Amino acid sequence: MIKRIIYLLSLAVILNACSTTKYVPEGEKLYTGGTVKVEDKAISKSDSKNISAEMKTLIRPKPNSAILGMRIKLWLYYKTKNRKGFIQKFLSKYGEPPVYVSQVDLAKNSEIMTNRLQNESYFQASVSGDTIGKKKTAKAVFTALPGPSYTIRNITFPSATDNSLDTAIKGTQAGTLLKSGDKYNLDVIKSERIRIDTRLKEEGFFYFAPEQLIVRVDSTVDTHKVDLVVKIKETTPEQAREIYTIRNIYVYPNYSLRDTSLKLDQAQAYRWYNIIDPRKTVRPYIFANTVLLHPNDVYSREVHNNSLNRFINLGPYRYVKNRFEDVTPDSPKLDVYYFLTPYKRKSLQAEIIGRTTSANYTGTQINLSWKNRNAFKGGELLTVTLFGSTDVQVGGQNNGFNVFQYGAQTSLSWPRLISPFNFRSANAYIPRTILTLGYTSVVRQKLYSLNSFTGSFGYQFKSDIHKTHELNLLEVAYVKPRNITDLYTDSIRNPNNRNPSLKHVIDPQFTMGPSYAYTYDNTTEDYRTNSLYYRGKLSLSNNLYGIISGADTLAGKVKTLFGAVFNQYVKAEAEIRFFHKLTTGSKIATRLLVGVGLPYGNSTILPYNQQFFIGGPNSLRGFRPRSIGPGTVDPSPGDANTFIADQSGDIKLEANIEYRQKLFSIVYGALFADAGNIWNAKPHQVGGTFGPNFLTQMAVDAGFGLRFDATILVLRTDLGFPLIRPYTPAGGTRSITPSFKNAIFNIAIGYPF
Template sequence: MKKTLCYISFFLIIASFTSSCNVMKRVGKNEHLLTENTVIVDDKKDKTETVSNLIYQKPNGELLGIPLRLHIFNLARPNIDSILNDKYRNPENPRTGQKKLLSLKQYEALIKSKKGFNTWIKKTGEAPVIFNETKAEKTAAGLKKYFYSKGWFNVKTSYDVEKDSTQRANVTYNVVRGNPYYLDSIATNIASPVVDSLYQSKFKKESLIKTGQQFDELNYTKERNRLTTELRNSGLFHFAQDYVRFDIDTILPGDIVNTDLIIENRAIRLEDSISRVPFKIYKIKDVNIYSDYKYENRNKAISDSVQYKDYNLYSYNKLKYRPKALTDAIFITKGQIFRDLDRTRTYRYLSELKAFNYPNIEYIENEQDTTLTANIYLSPKKKYDLGFDFDVTQSNIQTVGFSISTGLIIRNVFRGAETLEISGLGAIGASRDASDSKDQFFDINEYGGNLRLSIPRFFVPFNTDKIIPKYMSPSTRISIGATSQRNIGLDKQTLTGSFNYNWFPSKMVTNNIDLFNVQFVKNLNIDNYFGVYQNSFDRLNQIAQNINYINNDSDLSIPQGADDFIDDVLSNNTSLNPDDDSYQDVSNISQRKDRLTEDNLIFSSSFNYVKDRRENLFDNDFSILRFRVETAGNLFTSLSKTLNLSRNSNGKYEIFGVPFSQFIKTEIDYVKHWDLGKKNVFAIRSYFGIAIPYGNSDNIPFAESFFAGGPNDIRAWSAYNLGPGSSLSTNEFNEANMKITLSAEQRFNLVGRFNGAIFVDAGNIWNVLDNVEDEQATFNGLNALENIAIGSGFGLRYDFSFFILRLDVGFKTYDPSRPIGTRWFKDYNFGNAVYNIGINYPF
């Protein structure tokens, strides 16, 4: 990390003077620096990314018109080895006297570090691009090939080079396309009757090449791939892409093309010749599953075998899996035709079980009856895996903390490929008050455990295959956990439990249902509330001093003095009136304290939908849609009414002495990225969330509320520091039950692995349809949208390949907490900026 920070500092320093450097420093006497490429297509400039990518030689990259990487490269010494040898290995040079101060190993390390820094400059920089005639010719040929592939068969290309006296060169590529060619007719010549029948009856209608469309070579490639996939999923075991080809006839009057689709018979290679035979449809004769295959077992005899439905299961030792657990993961079925898709799905499902190493599927051909025997070899992972993790931490609560966690994974617990995970956590720490000799040094502790059972199917008493087929990889997860914290905030005990279903309707879509999710939180030390929420106490203390409730040189005691003051104010036993702002502040502090110190019981169900169009980790043109809806408390309400349970003094039903929460919560999150080429990406995010209490609740539990600000949100405000609405809150944690966020970000490359960004974030949180009465914090209609906060700024990112280290600087552009008329650009400076450090992109 220190090394990376040094490199960042070096980059910032050299950026200040590179504009005055000589870019021609490393250009030879008879060489020309390439400064510009221009592509003219039919007398018009073409700046599209597709055409730009066809150019073999491009000028040095620029930042704000400055070839920054070229300047960096010019700082490197080209003959560094001879310089270092002369400077540090020359006996006549006084600098070699450093050898007397350093060991030989240290001295060589010093020389190596200087060479390494010079190498880093070279790698970070970019060598001058010297015009190359051969690459210009290749570019012209590449342009011709590209436009030819798109149907301009008479295309002509050339290039002109303009060289000046300053050893700079500009290249202009000229493209004259002529008229495009269109498909006039498509004929077929399919040798195998079974292939011809399949094509005419099932595949012809979906063809990607059609009469009347402009010729495009890419469509032919896609059609070849489509036919190969369809035929291999129709029983043609021996079929391959090479059997499909197209003959294109362009020697016709007019600008038209005739196409012949040719699919040949199967080729069988003999010793000295090749014979052609028609393709045949293969069916699966037998499916054999070897449940504990290892290479060293290949010559051993099978000791256990079971026939289950249409599957044969074999084991070299005793079979440790229930047959159904394995056959549910196999999509290859006896009596069905061969399909590549079944093999792919089987590989995926077996991998998702996490019970086996990568499986092997082998087909053995039975030529006499055109059938296949499928052998599936499974190599089980170890039944038990044990892991440990040790951490040392520090925070604003504790000066030092030590934690150890352990996890045990047990596979195939009930012989159905289930996985049981048992984890535990134990931690101790010293708070900032532990330095007092009266306190025990390690006065903070936390411990807990969790059990999670993963079942590779839906755990239900009925068959769901018709609703959710097994190719959607249905699974069930059951978990239960408990934690206890002491001297951390209010101290708490937490019990959690969940029953979850998960499945994948398609490659892009993930569905998730929490049949139930239970959270029980019990606060153990509510007397420490004002010790944790110090800002609330400071405001309360200030009000007490202002009205002479206490002396100016004294403070309210915690908790008794603070609680008594709140009771006296709200009982009208002080000089404050309900119309006073200070009275309202005390009321708000009281409501917040009651809410954050109450015990919570949440019994909820939820549905999650995610549609992710991202092809892979490097895809920069995609969208992601996330939708979630959650309801809580409905079952408990029905039971309470049915059992005619009594209510507490606030009219709320209680279970185990705790009022349960009842609400409905919805979240919609949409992210879209556009790849603009040349490592430029434009990204947007829109988010809306709302949680509405009803029935047994007047507000939303803190854990289910929304907050704003932070490195992945409105970056001009720190986390929990924005809102609600236009209120100027001093609370440590500002939260509410409705949230809107809109963000836009332009990302671009700076130098090498350094990337930059400029961004605008907008949004806020509000209270709506709950018991909060502060007008500044509530959403009372569309007029409340004028309180949407706006932040803007810039960011610097360093790409480590496997993750992105991100620094974002956010400025308060529009601050709704300020009076109207003074909200725009009032704190728009580095002194009031918020500096966010994050990992990976915010959206």
């Protein structure tokens, strides 16, 4: 009872501290917002509700913001007003000046609402407003009388005649947004004009504009119905009625604002376009994939915009400026000019990065990158990166087993497909051919070192704004161990050690083969209620050579390639993320991950660098990184004095769900649950092989967290509680009672998915 009294008293003190009405000056009332009542029995309840909600959004000004009824920002304004202290000045940035009812213009608000209703089919609408006040506060109350709504009866487009513009507009009728039976809506009519103009811009009407269309409305044809007539304004100039074609195309690859002359006498013709480049900064073929318009083509705004996007994505150019010149002698013609301002060709960049890794290590990385944006004068991007990093774990059983890495990565990207086949595309995205070579040395202190050599050659291209394809004709990776310590060797031989994959970590690895990845992503389009991200990848290693050579490890036929034992497998991965927007500041985010690697022939297990891991800040957040699986295997080391090895597997299944809610400013809250596990494809550990009872072997956790989303950087904290583990420890159960004692605290950069 005493605790309840203290709680109520504390709450009363907080509410009193946040009270703002005592600061309202004499003769004023604090504005608390407005409401809209719809008084028309002829209007359905659903329409009345929609009208009321929409009209309420039009009321200005907005009242002071409040959280749980407390106007904290307004309270800060009053408390910090005219204060000179450092803290007061800092807090004043978050204050909000008072909004008084005297600032609400009832007549203007009523006029705006009436106009909106009339634009949405309620031609006889009227709105009036009044205020209702208390001692220190007041609200606005508006009464709307919509009257009957008017619906569309007939829509008439211009007749197809010898007039090319009339004929073109008539040809757009099939896709019209105006439908018989729909309510009249001015916004839809405006959108219809834009739609028609968009179609006309693809048919050469370069100078036409939406404003040159008029939609006449006849409301006398029937009771509460209208006829719409789409017409071309009589004032439309002749120029806007003409179909324009392309004459000449000029590209300036080294343009600056100091250039005042077009220098057409220095133009070098290459295929269908001309280049003005006295300094020979590029080779003429560089623009073969970017200049999509051709002489004698009918002007198309879509093709033109795609060309601009391709110029920008080409790589070497910071700015792209475009100009069309009307050069009509006897027929409508356009000359096209592209003015390109290049980046500095070579650049050097240094980065220092702080990070936390998926294995629960904290560290730093230094990158030194050199770029040549036009390496061979064909738009090629050459990048050479040197890097070094150190990752340490302070406390815990892996304390002292630090990880150091250093190496180099080189990539060469061509803005075209280097292929014996002639692939052509006319969308806004430039296809690329990419060659990469890399070397990395990984030093696991006190345990082992690994040399890793990688290389790839393939293509990356987008078929549209949402779809990306990555086809690597060849991916090669060779990992060779060195400096294996006695401690690590003894751990492998230790009979108490229940993790045979320790030896697998230091096995030589040689993979070579193609891969293909497909990505679909529309999550950047914030207007969507539902959005989706999907990525699927298929990787192969030495499949054909393994079959030809007759490789079969189980039969003792271990084969080599270039003197090294090669890995043979098929690996498929799929990730689906689905987001459902509940309100402006809240959403449900879900993810499903499935990965399957099938070793065969020359391999009985996936190479370590291709295996799956689970657990950690971007996975199962209630478990230590890489600490789950495979299957029902207990990951605890047999010797309490040794390090904790990472658990890995050939198969992975993971599912996550998260509720995200904006709290205030840049702070978001989250409630989440995760489930998943990994397994071996073939028997290596008791309980670790994938089988029909895999769903009963899932690890499960739940928790909550905060996200500090500053757009350019998202700092995330999560507190995860393990609920079910896939194994049964000695003297224990699979279920775990949630408590702060066994919770896992995660700090990470970015959203988990």
